[in-house]
Amino acid sequence: PVFVDLGKIKITDPSLNLHEKYPQFDFIILMVSRLEHEKNIPLAIQAFKNILPRHPKTGLVIVGEGSEKIRLKKLAQGERALENNVVLEGWKQNLPSYYKTADMLLVTSNYEGFGRMFIEAASVGCPIVTTDVGIARELILDDESSFICSVGNESCITQNIARLIEHESV
Numbered sequence: 001p002v003f004v005d006l007g008k009i010k011i012t013d014p015s016l017n018l019h020e021k022y023p024q025f026d027f028i029i030l031m032v033s034r035l036e037h038e039k040n041i042p043l044a045i046q047a048f049k050n051i052l053p054r055h056p057k058t059g060l061v062i063v064g065e066g067s068e069k070i071r072l073k074k075l076a077q078g079e080r081a082l083e084n085n086v087v088l089e090g091w092k093q094n095l096p097s098y099y100k101t102a103d104m105l106l107v108t109s110n111y112e113g114f115g116r117m118f119i120e121a122a123s124v125g126c127p128i129v130t131t132d133v134g135i136a137r138e139l140i141l142d143d144e145s146s147f148i149c150s151v152g153n154e155s156c157i158t159q160n161i162a163r164l165i166e167h168e169s170v
Contacts, residue, residue: 002114006123014097018061022087025059027165030102032095032117035066040152044108045075045086047157052081055165063098065091099126104164109133110151129160
């Protein structure tokens with residue numbers, strides 16, 4: 001069984017604030033993931049690239065390690081439009097601080113066994129845009145703050161990220 005200590009997550013005071021750490025961003029999209037092929041992070045980067053022309057002060061902060069790290073760095077740094085807006089942070093221990101200070105969680109996996117990050121983010125009210133994987137359907141209701149897209153659906157992911165950014169700025 002997967003155990004998530006929701007009580008601890010809820011009472012943990014953030015030890016960092018992403019908006020203070022990255023003041024150049026008005027809206028911060030968080031990804032918490034192993035950097036592996038099945039997590040389909042290139043899809044997230046492409047959707048993010050679609051967002052930037054209308055929302056240039058948006059940041060994509062990716063927390064995680066894995067075999068795709070160098071490839072993802074090259075993908076982000078190879079695009080002039082992305083190089084200042086995509087941050088690969090490596091793996092971090094204080095994830096509640098990230099969930100509590102990000103504007104949304106993005107999950108673009110091709111599949112998930114469970115999806116612990118859904119529970120952690122939802123427990124602190126962090127909006128979620130995700131592919132239809134793991135426990136997404138059991139935990140998330142498509143509504144004004146969280147959205148489920150079919151696996152690989154770049155258009156749906158882009159549209160729903162934009163909805164959250166534009167809703168936030170109203």
